[in-house]
Amino acid sequence: MHPPMPLPSTTAILQEVFGYPAFRGQQEAIVEHVAHGGDALVLMPTGGGKSLCYQVPAIARHRAGQGVTVVVSPLIALMHDQVGALHEVGVPSAFLNSTLSLDEVQHTERELMAGRLVLLYVAPERLTTPRFLALLERLHEQGKLSLFAIDEAHCVSQWGHDFREDYLHLHLLHERFPAVPRIALTATADEHTRADILVRLQLQEARLFVSSFDRPNIRYTLVEKDNPRAQLLRFIRDEHEGEAGVVYCQSRRKVEETAAWLCQQGLRALAYHAGMEAAQRQQNQDRFLREDGLIMVATVAFGMGIDKPDVRFVAHLDLPKNIEAYYQETGRAGRDGADAEAWLAYGLADVVQQRRMIDDSPAHDEFKRVQRHKLDALLALAEAHDCRRVRLLAYFGEASQPCGNCDNCLSPPDTWDATEATRKMLSCIYRFWQHGRQRFGAGHLIDVLRGRRTDKVEQYGHHSLTTFGVGADLSEPQWRAVLRQLVALGHVVAEGEFNTLVLTDSARPVLKGEVQLTLKVSVEAPKRSGNGRLRKPADALLQSLDPLSQERLAALRAWRSSVAKAHNLPAYVVFHDATLAEMARIAPQSMGELGQISGVGAKRLEAYGRDILSVLAA
Template sequence: MSAHPSSSAPSSEPLALLQEVFGYPAFRGQQQAIVERVTEGGDALVLMPTGGGKSLCYQIPAIARHRRGQGVAVVVSPLIALMHDQVGALEEAGVHAAFLNSTLELAEAQRVEREMMSGRLVLLYAAPERITTPRFLAQLDSLHERGLLSLFAIDEAHCVSQWGHDFRAEYLGLSVLHERYPDVPRIALTATADEHTRADIVERLRLEDAELFVSSFDRPNIRYRVVEKDNPRAQLLRFVQDEHEGEAGVVYCQSRRKVEETAEFLTAQGILALPYHAGLDAAMRQRHQDRFLREEGLVMVATIAFGMGIDKPDVRFVAHLDLPKNIESYYQETGRAGRDGLAAEAWMAYGLADVVNQRRMIDESPATEDFKRVQRSKLEALLALAEAHDCRRVRLLDYFGEASRPCGNCDNCLNPPATWDATEAARKALSCIYRFHQNNRQRFGAGHLIDVLRGKRTDKVAQYGHDALSTWAIGADVSEAQWRGVLRQLVALGYVVAEGEYGTLALTDSARSVLKGEVRLLLRQPSEAPRRGKASRGTRVGVPRNGPADLEPDAQQRFAALKAWRSEVAREHNLPAYVVFNDATLIEMARENPDSLEALAGITGVGAKKLEAYGREILRVLES
């Protein structure tokens, strides 16, 4: 059955548009309710995970309202790369769209403005700082007076909140849209927002009358894995080489220096990797981002300056070499993997130094105590996720208020860790820290503490006479890795504080409850993650991988031929390959092997314009 309406007259009905323009047979989840709400003129606040189809929630209403003669939809987007990709994809699908940003020459910007003011444009993408300028607002006034302003879509809406993980001051001015155009529907969208952030979005964007749509935060195709740091570069290299060789990925690091060193390391090991951080000049950042979007199998090593709005669907992994600030950041960053719905992985290495650094950044920030308190609680939630010995997905979804069952697709579900009662060990560690201070009024870091607890004779032990302490060697039966886990938890839970440049350890008042045995610590046994190759990579129970590796040999050949054809088309059109067709669509073509235009129209992702533009070429590729 064809995925497109049989009527030759273009429809403005949402489902017909979904099928005709985008080639999808049906809406997912809450998409239809959101689309109908905005199409009929209502406001909406949408929380939907990355890869959940947020853009369709405003693109289809924009097309529908334009076909009803209601003019131009204005999309607030904070990133140039996202504007380029979204506009390219819409034009490929036959929807007249454009952007206004600093990359345009004057003549081109003027041409776009003429298209906007005429009402011929369906969607216009622009940054918040441009939209709130007097000149642009005057243009919107003119469109509004003529009934040609169809809707406002505010993407990445969490940027308006001081509680969010990516606050941007320029978003604060967007309340002007409600004040000047109260009858124009607005839709605000974000992938992550806790209660504080949601309340801020509603208040600051004046969305009191908006209907709230909260989709499931579950990304079932992403496998979550956390490992304890032990030579993290080597761990990252094993992860990429063993499990994601030749695949696109993002590696997040906290500092610019670490980004560059990690990119150099991976490149030296034969992995195509590029650095990205705010310290690079704008032209280089743009070049690296363009290469990441257009080339296959490239790894971007970046600070959090990279990623928001990156619309690349075939990112197969996101790796963290440093602990993010909170679960929102972790969820947002890991959500950049597997946007096409195929199997992907979120891998993180973390250690005691990460806990110490994040706590120090919060404590030393100039923020108010209320803000710091919220940030500490958010960090503690992330640490609980990292240290968990039960299902990570259950913990992650619970943070966003969503109940779930063990997933079968995280490291703890696939390889349940052994646990041990670390209560007595914790008491020994706290006692030793106390003895250091009592002995010579000095503080020491984790490494020296572990040496004393395990009875390891070093120059520092001899220098300070710590082999004479009553706590000398009382933890010799506990491994170094176990001790690191104990100290991580004691710092994470606030019983110990690490201070100064060297992270020297001191007790807090709450440590008394542990020393008295009133607190029980059950920790996961540290273990080296098994070395696994691509062949052994599994998938979540009940979630098919549906990747190229699952195709029959003939279908794999067809998939390879389709990818080669897609690359040629992408180069000719100067677009990322996935804008032409994403991998999931090519895989379905290769598997189904359609032999007619009517059969090809039934493939998910083949809209009417693309069928007309590429249908016969695709059939030729499949026949060859």
């Protein structure tokens, strides 16, 4: 075996291959640690540059004669786009997945065994097959197995939000190839999930790199449901007309109905869920990635690892399972660093449904306990009076200051001393049980509190209760807001098929008046005007350029679109908007000047340099 070659400069690779002048944040420390053979668990927010953390070491180790890097990736679409992007910068890469023919698979395997591939992307299901493990064994024997990168590593944890059973077998990598370094990467993992990742992947000795979870360009807005479709339409039309966005719904049926309804309202919307025909689902995803201004209405089956940089909003019409899921899904907005928004509409039914899904699951009690705790943290975020970002970051163990850019910071909600109102409501629930050992739902409870003598109230004799009519001073929406917040605080739970209300142990001190409760006044978030509106990111990019530079940018975008179409790639894979804007602003006159622009590496300069200079000259 040949003696190992010296490791090339990772900064030089970053500049030469990817065209970036310097690493960002913790990237350099991670890259150096992994390139020199260290194991790592990397937690870095979406858009933070996770891919470079294994791609640069992969190139460095390959040039030093150490072989191929195998990347475990959960999604076919993500593999395709990442391999396409690597080809654009001149890095020999490939993927093995179910879209390939037998001839294509055999060709890729020959390239792999010949040592010509720098990176190979595989799904976890394929990686653990006997055939593929045998390939890895042969590579290892020949000294050609350099590094394992495990993307979306939170999928290995049962405590996380995207658990994939196939990830559970990835401990095989350490057991079979203990000398091959591994890097696991994820954008979302709380302390519980992190610990689980380390154990399940046998990375206990790995160095942990945790970047700030803050995404300062994302504005967080959470509103109470009040005709949610109309609220969504108003949000899109007021803030994001003609821009790309994702709308998440919990059920497949709701996805299809919402997408159809948005189209009826004159918006360009597509549907995506796991129950669709695979070809249609793939076609819709490709259109979303390649066309401008489309809205994707989807279940959470859509989006993991989607690299589209110009998603301007992510909207939720249903409550996610926990903060990790919420953060992961909202993180798909604004990957380009320009302003974006995360909007969520929620109501009491969402809270009840999520609790029931946990309670009715066949999981063990400890799992249910953890999931209830995670849901409670999300409900606390939804009902918060203070800065959303401070609470969101605190969940991941990060201290911060009020951001000035969430709904609560921009329009602080009114609060009120709801101690007496909550005592009346809790007392009424208690009287139902005391009166006839029966439980009732929200509608009947509010009728009794407001003194409405309905047939049901008469039937059960509840007009004779001491709590009948004690809440006539509050409207039905106000009482519903009180109940929703009591459920969120865990003082009341809704049980059974009919969501009947039951007091918890924590309700006792509230009922006795030993605890003061300050609740949020129930009002829909005000419509923004003036400087409260999000700045249009595209406008912001144009406004930074003079009129002639704006013309150049338009010409460059048109050229990029034709190249992307010819290569069957999303436009951003060819060049990001920020790189084109810099070209338009500087208007380089030579290949040397063009090569100095961030994002123009050696291969792109060679492939496109003359064409770009011609476009700029014209």
